[in-house]
Amino acid sequence: MQRATVERVRVAWTRSTLDDRRAAGRALIRELTAELVPGADLRIEQRCPGCGGPHGRPMLPHAPVLASVAYAGPWAVVAVGSDRDVAALGIDAEQERAAPDLAALFPLTSPPDLRGWTAIEAALKADGRGLLLSPDQVRLSPDGRATVPDGGEFRILPVATAPGLIVTLALRHPDPGPRPTRRP
Template sequence: MDEVTWRGATVVWARASDVPELSTEDLAAMGQGQLARFRELTGARAAGFLAGRALIRELVLRLGGGPYVPLDSVCARCGEHHAAPRTPGFVLSVSHAEDLVVVAAAQGREPLGVDVEHDTAALRVAELAPLFSAASAPDLAGWTRIEAAVKADGRGIVIDPGDVRLRPEPAAVEPAEWTAMLPGRASPLQVATLPGPTGYTLSAARG
């Protein structure tokens, strides 16, 4: 497992196959909804879900949570357990790309979002250019910054990615940061593309 910190958030990543297996008993201890969701999945998606929950538990415990890490991922729109995971005292975000799992966590309630894409996704992102104006069509890094901002906002697919505006910050900081303005949101988010796993592009957003 590797990690990077940014604006008070810790971001970790690992291959699903490299994460110590979380037992169904341990998953059930995080919430019966988590176990029910896992049983709906198969193959790589099930393995990625289990690895993500294992990373969440490990990271929250390391950051001072516990002794248990209960999770709630009920979707406000439909009541199913597929929303972003939540646990008392922390904000969380999870992203998957192929067999890589990325988890971000921070204490408090300040918004947090993370997104990762394999570098081969650049072609797919280029195909999304019609969603944007000619001047604002993003490259792969820009797309991950938009996705991280949307996740941090919490409204998900109700936000049109083409309506997210990213403005580079003039300050010479590393990593470089952008201000993200989202429709219907009063306060901006700060976004950065972080040094992450080789062959992938990783971005995070904070309130």
């Protein structure tokens, strides 16, 4: 396992066999969660919002963390952050040499490059709807933000990982709330 920390979010990645990627991703999520919240219940639940199947966003309902997972070839990549530090997060990864054909997903515009695609997918994961929302609706800005219709705005951050692997993190920090009024 290799790791990085990006704005208080822990990111880890490892190679595994294609058959073991899901188990590897879950193991990484549990390890990072145990570091953030020692003694926490590390049960992971996944339920697809579209079909109800046991896949989709990983959730640890008994630990105060948010988690996201991505798979790219033999790589499992995860992000875990405390719910005090992040209000939403998503991660995506792609292998440079296995770039997907995105033309069908962007019928009215030119498809993004691979870094742009990982930013869009990370933002859709952070939003919680994933590819239930058409990716061509996500707007990327030059200042490192992604806007998702009816989902708000996310910071887009590249993550330096293994050579040949492009990883992007999308996150939103909690709203700090109103500032106290100063009295004279």
